[in-house]
Amino acid sequence: xxxxWKTVLIIVSVMTMLFIGxxxxxxYIKPVEVKGIILPYKYEVYGDYVKILKYTxxxxxxxxxxxxxxxxxxxxxxxxxxxxxxxxxxVIGDNVEIIHVAAFKGCINLREVEFxxxxxxxxxxxxxxxxxxxxxxxxxxxxxxxxxxxxDCTSLSSIQIPESVQYIGYxxxxxxxxxxxxxxxxxxxxxxxxxxxxxxWMEQQTEDFVIAGDGVLIAYQGDDKIVYIPDxxxxxxxxxxxxIDYIDRIVIPESVQIVYWDRIGLDIEEEFIxxxxxxxxxxxxEKCFEGMIIIARENSAGHQYAKDHGEEWIRLD
Numbered sequence: 001x002x003x004x005w006k007t008v009l010i011i012v013s014v015m016t017m018l019f020i021g022x023x024x025x026x027x028y029i030k031p032v033e034v035k036g037i038i039l040p041y042k043y044e045v046y047g048d049y050v051k052i053l054k055y056t057x058x059x060x061x062x063x064x065x066x067x068x069x070x071x072x073x074x075x076x077x078x079x080x081x082x083x084x085x086x087x088x089x090x091v092i093g094d095n096v097e098i099i100h101v102a103a104f105k106g107c108i109n110l111r112e113v114e115f116x117x118x119x120x121x122x123x124x125x126x127x128x129x130x131x132x133x134x135x136x137x138x139x140x141x142x143x144x145x146x147x148x149x150x151x152d153c154t155s156l157s158s159i160q161i162p163e164s165v166q167y168i169g170y171x172x173x174x175x176x177x178x179x180x181x182x183x184x185x186x187x188x189x190x191x192x193x194x195x196x197x198x199x200x201w202m203e204q205q206t207e208d209f210v211i212a213g214d215g216v217l218i219a220y221q222g223d224d225k226i227v228y229i230p231d232x233x234x235x236x237x238x239x240x241x242x243x244i245d246y247i248d249r250i251v252i253p254e255s256v257q258i259v260y261w262d263r264i265g266l267d268i269e270e271e272f273i274x275x276x277x278x279x280x281x282x283x284x285x286e287k288c289f290e291g292m293i294i295i296a297r298e299n300s301a302g303h304q305y306a307k308d309h310g311e312e313w314i315r316l317d
Contacts, residue, residue, distance in 0.1 A: 051075040066093040076103045188213035193238025249274040261285040277302035
């Protein structure tokens with residue numbers, strides 16, 4: 001081999017090594033954004049994982065790979081497939097752990113999704129308004145179903161919530177008008193208001209207080225002026241929507257450990273609603289009693305909430 005070709009070979013070898021080094025090292029310094037040539041995705045490469053940023057294909061079926069650049073694909077980013085009217089089926093790679101906000105929002109022809117067993121979280125509005133989605137099989141390790149995740153999925157008829165789930169967000173299945181069968185494990189500690197509102201399942205619930213999960217009040221359907229939350233309820237949030245016209249007082253028993261954010265569903269304007277709190281150590285989240293009169297013991301959590309938020313307080317003896 002003459003000297004010229006040896007020089008060329010050395011240069012090619014060095015450039016190849018530099019390129020391989022760039023692939024291996026640079027993502028540990030800062031994320032590398034790549035628009036795939038073979039793969040129909042724009043993605044971001046990190047030190048030990050890959051995030052799918054955007055689907056760039058035009059197929060009716062999409063498969064999210066398990067690995068890119070030798071790294072696990074673990075995240076589907078915000079809006080990665082949103083408003084794609086062509087996609088009908090998505091197979092999500094086995095390493096994906098997180099589906100981010102609005103990832104598939106408004107994919108009106110999406111009928112089938114295969115979730116990986118590693119999936120732990122589906123965040124807000126991820127599948128909102130996927131009106132053709134008829135059924136989903138949620139994986140056994142799923143922990144988080146965010147706010148409005150399946151909202152307005154009008155073809156969805158049944159759902160089985162895995163026992164692993166710890167959180168179901170506000171209006172997670174709201175307006176799923178054909179959702180008739182729901183299996184909710186008794187172990188779920190947090191189910192936020194209107195999670196199953198405007199579903200056929202909710203229409204079938206005849207009791208005044210609809211309780212699910214681990215003692216979570218998820219809806220109030222009564223018409224009492226003084227509402228006594230049942231003893232044994234551990235948590236509740238926005239469950240009093242449209243009840244403002246006739247509710248004068250809400251009595252919260254000692255069993256309630258937490259009240260979720262956002263004014264428990266009441267639209268407070270000129271009305272004066274009293275909230276009597278029997279648990280001195282209750283956890284009260286931001287704005288849960290905004291504009292209300294707090295009746296609680298001195299130096300209790302209820303008293304502190306009233307002071308912190310400028311609400312009227314009446315001593316409970």
